Amino acid sequence: MTLDATTLPVIFAALMGLSILLYVILDGFDLGVGLLFPFAAPAERDRMIASIGPFWDANETWLVLAIGILLVAFPTAHGTILTALYLPVAIMLIGLILRGVAFEFRAKAPLAHKPSWDRAFFAGSLMTSASQGFMLGMYVMGLEWTVFHVVFAVLTAGALTVAFSFIGAGWVILKTDGALQLKAVAWARGGIWGMALGLGAVSLATPFVSARIFERWFSFPEVVLLAPLPLMSLALIVLLWVALRHLPTKGDHFAWFPFAGATTLMVLGFFGMGYSFYPYIVPEQLTIYEAASSPESLKIILFGALFVLPMIIGYTVLSYTVFRGKATSLSYD
Amino acid sequence: MDTFLLSRIQFAANISFHILFPTITIALGWVLLFFRYRFARTGLQKWMDAYMFWVKVFALSFALGVVSGITMSFQFGTNWPGFMEAVGNVAGPLLAYEVMTAFFLEAVFLGIMLFGARRVPPWLHILATFLVAFGTTMSAFWILVLNSWMHTPQGYELRDGIVHATDWFAIIFNPSLPYRLGHMLLASGLTVAFLIAGIAAFRRLIGDRTETVSTQLRFGLILGAVLIPLQILMGDLHGLNTLEHQPAKVAAMEGNWETGPNVSLLLFAIPDEAARTNHAEIAVPNGASLILKHSASGVVPGLNDFVAEDGTVMHPPVAPVFWGFRVMVGTGMAMLALSWLGVLLIWRRGADALPRPFLMVTTGMAFSGWLATLAGWYVTEIGRQPWLVTGVLTTEAAVGDVAAPMVMATLMAYIAIYLALMIAYIGVILHLARRAADGKSPTREEPRDAPISVPAE
Numbered sequence: 121m122t123l124d125a126t127t128l129p130v131i132f133a134a135l136m137g138l139s140i141l142l143y144v145i146l147d148g149f150d151l152g153v154g155l156l157f158p159f160a161a162p163a164e165r166d167r168m169i170a171s172i173g174p175f176w177d178a179n180e181t182w183l184v185l186a187i188g189i190l191l192v193a194f195p196t197a198h199g200t201i202l203t204a205l206y207l208p209v210a211i212m213l214i215g216l217i218l219r220g221v222a223f224e225f226r227a228k229a230p231l232a233h234k235p236s237w238d239r240a241f242f243a244g245s246l247m248t249s250a251s252q253g254f255m256l257g258m259y260v261m262g263l264e265w266t267v268f269h270v271v272f273a274v275l276t277a278g279a280l281t282v283a284f285s286f287i288g289a290g291w292v293i294l295k296t297d298g299a300l301q302l303k304a305v306a307w308a309r310g311g312i313w314g315m316a317l318g319l320g321a322v323s324l325a326t327p328f329v330s331a332r333i334f335e336r337w338f339s340f341p342e343v344v345l346l347a348p349l350p351l352m353s354l355a356l357i358v359l360l361w362v363a364l365r366h367l368p369t370k371g372d373h374f375a376w377f378p379f380a381g382a383t384t385l386m387v388l389g390f391f392g393m394g395y396s397f398y399p400y401i402v403p404e405q406l407t408i409y410e411a412a413s414s415p416e417s418l419k420i421i422l423f424g425a426l427f428v429l430p431m432i433i434g435y436t437v438l439s440y441t442v443f444r445g446k447a448t449s450l451s452y453d
Numbered sequence: 454m455d456t457f458l459l460s461r462i463q464f465a466a467n468i469s470f471h472i473l474f475p476t477i478t479i480a481l482g483w484v485l486l487f488f489r490y491r492f493a494r495t496g497l498q499k500w501m502d503a504y505m506f507w508v509k510v511f512a513l514s515f516a517l518g519v520v521s522g523i524t525m526s527f528q529f530g531t532n533w534p535g536f537m538e539a540v541g542n543v544a545g546p547l548l549a550y551e552v553m554t555a556f557f558l559e560a561v562f563l564g565i566m567l568f569g570a571r572r573v574p575p576w577l578h579i580l581a582t583f584l585v586a587f588g589t590t591m592s593a594f595w596i597l598v599l600n601s602w603m604h605t606p607q608g609y610e611l612r613d614g615i616v617h618a619t620d621w622f623a624i625i626f627n628p629s630l631p632y633r634l635g636h637m638l639l640a641s642g643l644t645v646a647f648l649i650a651g652i653a654a655f656r657r658l659i660g661d662r663t664e665t666v667s668t669q670l671r672f673g674l675i676l677g678a679v680l681i682p683l684q685i686l687m688g689d690l691h692g693l694n695t696l697e698h699q700p701a702k703v704a705a706m707e708g709n710w711e712t713g714p715n716v717s718l719l720l721f722a723i724p725d726e727a728a729r730t731n732h733a734e735i736a737v738p739n740g741a742s743l744i745l746k747h748s749a750s751g752v753v754p755g756l757n758d759f760v761a762e763d764g765t766v767m768h769p770p771v772a773p774v775f776w777g778f779r780v781m782v783g784t785g786m787a788m789l790a791l792s793w794l795g796v797l798l799i800w801r802r803g804a805d806a807l808p809r810p811f812l813m814v815t816t817g818m819a820f821s822g823w824l825a826t827l828a829g830w831y832v833t834e835i836g837r838q839p840w841l842v843t844g845v846l847t848t849e850a851a852v853g854d855v856a857a858p859m860v861m862a863t864l865m866a867y868i869a870i871y872l873a874l875m876i877a878y879i880g881v882i883l884h885l886a887r888r889a890a891d892g893k894s895p896t897r898e899e900p901r902d903a904p905i906s907v908p909a910e
Contacts, residue, residue, distance in 0.1 A: 173564070173567075173568055174564030174565070174567070174568045174569070175564060177515075177516070177519060177560040177561075177563055177564065178557060178560035178561045178563075178564065180519065180523065180560075181552070181556045181557050181560045183523065184522075184523060184526055184552055184556060185552050185553070185556075185557075187526055187527060187530075188526065188548055188549055188552045189549070190530075191526070191529060191530060191537055191541070191545060191548065192537075192541060192544075192545025192546065192548060192549050193545070195534075195537040195538050195541035195545070196538060198529075198530045198534070198537060199530055199534025199535075199537065199538060199853065200534075201530070202527065202530030202531045202534070203530070203531060203534060203853050203854065203855055206531050206855055206859060206863075207859065207863075209527055209531055210531070210863040210866065213523065213524045213527055214866060214867075214870060216520050216523055216524075217520040217521065217524065217870060217874075218870075220516050220517075220519060220520035221513075221516055221517055221520060221874055221877075223516060224512055224513045224516045224517075225513070225877060225881060228509055228513060228881050228884070228885060229877070229880075229881050229884065230884055413541050413542055413545060414542050414615075414617055416542070416617065416618060417541075417542040417543075417545055417546050417617075417618055420546045420618075420621065421545065421546045421549045421550075424546075424549065424550055424553055424554070425549075425553060428553040428554055428557075429553070432553070432557040432558075432561075435557075435558075435561050435562070436557075436561055438561075438565075439561050439562075439564050439565060442565055442569055442572050442573055443564070443568070443569070443572065
């Protein structure tokens, strides 16, 4: 394989896809924890924060990497997408600011201010999740602001928010025990419907927006080859539903399953989307080949990425290993 | 107001807010490593107390830096798409290297540094602290490479108006990088030195007699006293480098309209761009020529050289550059006076017996590093105008086509949130200082995470 104007855009699209996927899973669970804040008692909130404390910063960095790759590898697409999504991007950024700082302030500000920072943490998580869901909907619809598209995007905004709260509940089930874990199981039971609905809405809407995507999914033999994707998703949702009826178990077996199941669903959904939209980076307008920047610049980034990405993944694994097990109280000493 | 102006104000507001926090974390990371190391070596609780206090400020500053930094990275696309379209081939890899070699490093090891002391062996905790400090410095390096390249671009060629990289070594080690990087790292060191001294002075003033406060006062003032002469020297070198590569910026800094020898150093003046002259000048004869050319008859460039025949002004707006420069230098001189006086007082009377008026002034200067840093960045960034990348891309050509009311709406939202966060940030630092002074800060008697045995005394 030679590195040129045909292979490099694919490699960078894959790298960007990987970053977005990791972001959605990793920041997904800590956003979800923020979304569940109003349902938890103040003492439980501290424990929920403790479960994401060592990770959230690095989780958010995957968004920076994803937007960075979009920026550096596909500069024209970057401008088109971000100017079209100007307002939701701004709302997401303000949400990210609010939750990032509330996380720190709630523990350090005078005790009387803590409930306000808790509210800011929830509001920030909600703004971030909803605007990301909104952007997903607008992207699927081709980035055009029509009434129908906005309605659809509002629907995906709601669905992604519930999906994040589901994966967040899965994380809390995994990282806590006792009454809080029991509560989290109930939250997950409530959230699984949103997750299924969101996945279903995007999967059904995408082929009907574009004849090209319809063709990709429903022509023979693709329709048979691709059948495992929706079937696996469906089976997984059923399994999750069954599991949530029996959790928590004695000896805490299968506490990992809701989180792992939600993660797998996101991976499946992501591959479905990737398959639908390839080779477009701006749906139906701009392909990754047209949008890619010059091969010389992409090569120098790839060279670094091949060295550094394994290291990043290595020390991320180290961090999750150091903080494995049930979350206890968070302290600096 | 039009989209261009609003977008500029918005970017300026974001980057001004953002830079405050890296300015603290870059140097504070190394200071924390020093505190941690001193504790490991001496076992004295005062070092652990200092570490425990400042690590909280570090975590808070880091979070503010991260979230305001994410905002910046998105603004390239939302408001300045022309920037990446024109120079993305150079800016892209530099930003990518920043994310890959710095952001992940600091973010992941910050988790271990903050919350891992009891979960990992001491050597790994110290290593994590080191990697966080190293990561913040690497981040500063890459972003200053890009910023310096925007001031003094080289190692590229233009094809159809798009920049293509030809020599990465030349791009990275462009002419203004060493001076800009040195100037910024020293600025960060000074900001932290005066912040530590200032907050320690505040604690002393409200009655905190603990040993760690004396240690922090001594540490902050000595660090400031050592760094400020280095900074003045570095600033001078940086200025000479700017004179060589961006003479229009220096002309604006000096408020000098006509190129010529024997140019005065203006201590005060009101530059009038419409009349192309200064009012109410207070000047030192030959001063600018002496500083810039090291000779009274040295020729200093004037702003009138940068006006095209058709009247197009190709030099930066004069007043903000002129005033920004004076605020920065004035703050630096105040830092010099305070830190040297402080060292003298410590030498003569000890850090436990610093006079109250001195402590009050030191408290007042806790955030002086922010003032100088912002003023300095205004000088260099406004001084680059009308260019975004000197000689390659004008700022106006890069602005995105977003409706002005939309930019106005987001600008208002950002400003409101930044003001609120600024108040909360300073409020929380003072709150932490008060709590520490009240002895309510949880400091443990015996260090469980220390690799050393505590001396018996």
